[in-house]
Amino acid sequence: MPHKRALYLKENRLSFIEKLKCIWGKNNSLVCVGLDPDVSRFPIGFSKKTDAIFKFNKEIIDATHDLVCAYKPQIAYFSAESAEDQLEKTIQYIKREYPHIPIILDSKRGDIGSTAKKYAVEAFERYQVDAVTVNPYLGFDSAEPFLNYKERGTILLCRTSNSGASDFQDLEIDGTPLYQKVASLISDKWNYNKNCLLVVGATWPSQMSEVRSLVGDIPFLVPGVGEQGGDIESLVKAGKTKHGTGLIISSSRGVIYASDGEDFATKAREVVVKLRSEINMHRN
DSSP states (O other), rough: HHHHHHHHHHHHSSSSHHHHHHHHHTTTOOOOEOOOOOOOGSOHHHHHHHHHHHHHHHHHHHHTTTOOOOEEHHHHHHHHOOHHHHHHHHHHHHHOOTTOOEEEEEEEEEEHHHHHHHHIIIIIIIIIOOEEEEEEGGGGHHHHHTTTTSSSSEEEEEOSSSGHHHHHHOEETTTTTTHHHHHHHHHIITTTSOEEEEEETTTTTHHHHHHHHHHTTOOOOEOSSSTTTOOOOHHHHHHHTSSSSEEEEEHHHHHHSSSSSSSHHHHHHHHHHHHHHHHHHTTT
C-alpha cells in the first residue's frame, strides 16, 4: 500500500502531456480504450448487478491496463443511465489502481465563456480527469477556461471520423479547408500552455497527414479504429511524429464488446494485444 500511494502521488504531480509521454514508453502502446458502457450490450444477467456499469468497466480496465496509453470514458453512456456516480467510481478506480494511465473525459464540451468555466470545473475538479474533449467552434473564449488548467489536456475537435464531418469541416475559406484553419489557429495561438491536442479521425489519413504538417508534434486523439473501419497502417504513417509517437489511437466498441459472454474482458484483452501489435509494426 505505501508503494501504491507513493506512485499515486508521483503520477498525479505530472501534467497530462508528461503522463502521456511516460505511458507511451512504459506500455509501448498508442492504444486508448474507450469506455462506452451500453447496458443493452452487456453479457446476459450482467446488467442486473448493482453498479453494473462500474463493474463492467473495472473488468475491462483490469484486463487491459498494461497494454494501453489512456482510457477514455464517454460521458453520454453514463448520463443516459443516470450513472454519473459510476463514472466517478470508474475514474477514481483508475486513479487509485493505475495512476500512471491518463484519463480522457470524452464530453465534447463547447459553450460561451461563463458556461465553459463550469464545464471545465466539471471535467477537472468534479471528475478530476487528465484531459477533456472540447468543441472549438464557438471560438477562443469557449476554450480558454479549459486551456488555463495548465497541467491538464484540452483535446479540440479538428477533423472528426464521422461520415458527415465534411459538411462543415471541409468548407474552404480563402482556399483553405476549415479544419486546417482550426489546426493552425490552435497550434499558433491557443497552445500557449503546451497542453492542446487535436481530434483527427482515423478514417481520413490524407487529412491527418496535412494536419500533422501544420501543427508539428501536437498529439492527436484518433477515433475511428475498429467498428468505424480506419486503416491502421495508413493512419500511423500519416499521424506519427518523428519519435514514433504523437498518437492516442482509440477503439471503444470494437474492444469492450469483443464478446457478449462472460469472457468479455479476456476477449477485450486479446483485441487490444492485436491492435497494439499492429500499430507498433508501423511506428518506426
